[in-house]
Amino acid sequence: MLRLAGYTALCFGIVGVFLPILPTVPFLLLAAYFFTRSHPELAERLYAHPSYGPAMIQWRDRRAIPRRAKISALIAMAAGAVFTWFTVGWPWVLASLAVLAGAGTWIWTRAE
Template identity: 55%
Template sequence: MHRARRAFWIIGGVILVGIGTLGIFVPLLPTTIFYILAAACFSKSHPEWAERLYQHPKYGHHLREWRDRKAISRKGKIAAILTMSLSVVAVWFTAGGWWTLIPLAVLATIGTWIWTRAE
């Protein structure tokens, strides 16, 4: 692989791991999705680092399920849809009006997509 392209994927993976790790401490910031994206970046540039993510004691199972079966656990589905629902309520209370339609549309499309993934 070309050095610049490999560096791009490594940097992207490191940034995504950083954001995912931040999600452990910041409420409503997801962790697993950023680790999934980081594993994809590392699998293109540094497979050993991707394997370290897949073997992570807490998140590795979810990453492997997504890699192998494109599956999301029921608990993960509920958490994602609940979080999106809270954002709809938050926008309704803060901005109101037609602004509420934006997170509602996201909930309808992305929530449906999440719920229809394998478990």
């Protein structure tokens, strides 16, 4: 069951590489979590990935998010907020902006 959950998270992470609205690293972290418990070799392959591995290792070891990733995430969230502001009805704008503000604050306050 954990292996299936790992593969599912990995699939979402792969889709996130191609869709800018879907994050990649959080799904890869989730996949690594499941694979660590069910298939450690696959978890190590994820941590050894040249592009995503360093960010995943920083999170695993220090719960840190690199500055570049923080800035990218906050820019994407701001773009989503602007898009929501101009396309969605008023009550949903406030709700989504509150969620984005909370998530942005959480991201910004993580170690680097």
